[in-house]
Amino acid sequence: MASVSGLCSSFPSLKPNNRIGGELSPVRKDSLAVSTRSNSSFKHSVARELSADLSKTNDVAGLKQAKQDGLEKDPKALWRRYVDWLYQHKELGLYLDVSRIGFSDEFVSEMEPRFQAAFKAMEELERGAIANPDEGRMVGHYWLRNAKLAPNPFLQVQIDKTLAAVCDFADAVISGKIKPPSPEGRFTQILSVGIGGSALGPQFVAEALAPDNPPLKIRFIDNTDPAGIDHQIAQLGPELASTLVIVISKSGGTPETRNGLLEVQKAFREAGLDFAKQGVAITQENSLLDNTARIEGWVARFPMFDWVGGRTSEMSAVGLLPAALQGVDIREMLIGASMMDEATRSTVLRKNPAALLALCWYWATDGIGSKDMVVLPYKDSLLLFSRYLQQLVMESLGKEFDLDGNRVNQGISVYGNKGSTDQHAYIQQLREGVHNFFVTFIEVLRDRPPGHDWELEPGVTCGDYLFGMLQGTRSALYANDRESITVTVQEVTPRSVGALIALYERAVGIYASLVNINAYHQPGVEAGKKAAGEVLALQKRVLAVLNEASCEDPAESLTLQEIADRCHAPDDIEMIYKIIEHMAANDRALIAEGDCGSPYSLKVFLGECNVDELYA
Numbered sequence: 001m002a003s004v005s006g007l008c009s010s011f012p013s014l015k016p017n018n019r020i021g022g023e024l025s026p027v028r029k030d031s032l033a034v035s036t037r038s039n040s041s042f043k044h045s046v047a048r049e050l051s052a053d054l055s056k057t058n059d060v061a062g063l064k065q066a067k068q069d070g071l072e073k074d075p076k077a078l079w080r081r082y083v084d085w086l087y088q089h090k091e092l093g094l095y096l097d098v099s100r101i102g103f104s105d106e107f108v109s110e111m112e113p114r115f116q117a118a119f120k121a122m123e124e125l126e127r128g129a130i131a132n133p134d135e136g137r138m139v140g141h142y143w144l145r146n147a148k149l150a151p152n153p154f155l156q157v158q159i160d161k162t163l164a165a166v167c168d169f170a171d172a173v174i175s176g177k178i179k180p181p182s183p184e185g186r187f188t189q190i191l192s193v194g195i196g197g198s199a200l201g202p203q204f205v206a207e208a209l210a211p212d213n214p215p216l217k218i219r220f221i222d223n224t225d226p227a228g229i230d231h232q233i234a235q236l237g238p239e240l241a242s243t244l245v246i247v248i249s250k251s252g253g254t255p256e257t258r259n260g261l262l263e264v265q266k267a268f269r270e271a272g273l274d275f276a277k278q279g280v281a282i283t284q285e286n287s288l289l290d291n292t293a294r295i296e297g298w299v300a301r302f303p304m305f306d307w308v309g310g311r312t313s314e315m316s317a318v319g320l321l322p323a324a325l326q327g328v329d330i331r332e333m334l335i336g337a338s339m340m341d342e343a344t345r346s347t348v349l350r351k352n353p354a355a356l357l358a359l360c361w362y363w364a365t366d367g368i369g370s371k372d373m374v375v376l377p378y379k380d381s382l383l384l385f386s387r388y389l390q391q392l393v394m395e396s397l398g399k400e401f402d403l404d405g406n407r408v409n410q411g412i413s414v415y416g417n418k419g420s421t422d423q424h425a426y427i428q429q430l431r432e433g434v435h436n437f438f439v440t441f442i443e444v445l446r447d448r449p450p451g452h453d454w455e456l457e458p459g460v461t462c463g464d465y466l467f468g469m470l471q472g473t474r475s476a477l478y479a480n481d482r483e484s485i486t487v488t489v490q491e492v493t494p495r496s497v498g499a500l501i502a503l504y505e506r507a508v509g510i511y512a513s514l515v516n517i518n519a520y521h522q523p524g525v526e527a528g529k530k531a532a533g534e535v536l537a538l539q540k541r542v543l544a545v546l547n548e549a550s551c552e553d554p555a556e557s558l559t560l561q562e563i564a565d566r567c568h569a570p571d572d573i574e575m576i577y578k579i580i581e582h583m584a585a586n587d588r589a590l591i592a593e594g595d596c597g598s599p600y601s602l603k604v605f606l607g608e609c610n611v612d613e614l615y616a
């Protein structure tokens, strides 16, 4: 069995940063705004004009010309382009090939000042600028893998202390020093309860890196779907008694996560188990979740920091604790991320893989998200990378307004599963159908651990087929003018996964600067949450009206119009219909006449009077 002891317990200091100047003084908000303002004017002069009217003369003639000419097809010229633009990170064994994206030298020159502004903004962000102005927050996920970068000693201590606490706790759980009250005397399972950024990183890393026989196996509740929750609990069966439940929520108040916790606590009660002896919270200090865990005396609490966003929290306790408990070498993940951070601080575009990605994204999508990003890892263990990137990219870049308040409706759509599986699903459309995407291939050179390979036909292994499928698809798409990027790593290891996460975090940050948006807030999510709250409030009124009617006469049934009128919500009749339909399907309202297929004919009632409710 793998053990993290020794991997976690003593952390050698990570590589020092190459931050320009190296001083720790925070940067004023307005200095960040200056650089982004210039990005904004660029965006309007370039991206909008390009997409709106490609025939008009503007300041990126090179870009237009290249797009009109199509992609380079001469094999010799293409090979030269490949070699010329190939990025290699020697120590990480990571390559980035951007040769199949058709940007021209002129475009790169035009973009250069914008990239320099973006690099400056990233430097200021890393020094502690308020890079998330709407929320008045610093953005510090880069400090998590190199605490010396944090803008003050207090934060440095917080980071180091949390990391040490995560490692100590994981060691103690795996060794059986911290154990459940059950007779087995050892935790065998983790049930992670969280959603969005509080689930996607741990899910991706578990799939990518957990060994075949981890010290603790992990399951996830990442939704408020009761059937999904029941399924996870049922799968645990008697092992619920040896399950460590990790509840993860930065805000500590996300409804789906709260519901998951309440459902799990109910299951514990029904099994005669004491939840507090098996519960762990990862959340901001003094959040609702933190206070609950403290008051109820849960096994442990770990902090989430105000300056780390959910979607960039994989290197905080959110991602590190579950990973360490599964026997993943989290020190290696941090080193991989730190090495990539160092590489992506380069202010030379060609030497900065995150900037190269941002350049490709800008070119491929005209800087306005006109094409989707299809992420295709050719490795089963990286299946969830596209889902992880979907939140990282779309929640960060999908914004209505830019930093100057202009309506821009920015974003890049991300989807994908894995190759070559997807070749038998949707690659037909990518090759021949609507041209609304660019592809990112993720290639892993090592097929299997050394010594395990065999030739299933003379000279050819199973992994050769996977390789062939990737190369074949890349060529076939290119031949039809479909652009692609290829990221190559040697192996899927904690180090390479840490590096991939860091690469994309920085690419998103740089791209956000290029298009002048705040990548670190998510105001759009609030609208849906607010509307959901209003639906539940309306449901309570509907229930009260039906209850009142039942108390007057248990057989009295009401039409939708009568319910809407009694709720004083005639304009909400459609939503009332949906509420009734859902309640009827769950035996919480009875249909007296008609059916849900004919809303006008429908008459419903509760069938019983809840007197307590009536006078509540």
Ligand SMILES: O=P(O)(O)OC[C@H]1O[C@](O)(CO)[C@@H](O)[C@@H]1O
Residues within 6 Å of the ligand: 195, 196, 197, 198, 248, 249, 250, 251, 252, 253, 254, 257, 310, 311, 395, 522, 525
């Ligand atoms: O960690 P929390 O606060 O529960 O939030 C979960 C997720 O919900 C969001 O806030 C969106 O609603 C994400 O940004 C976040 O990752």
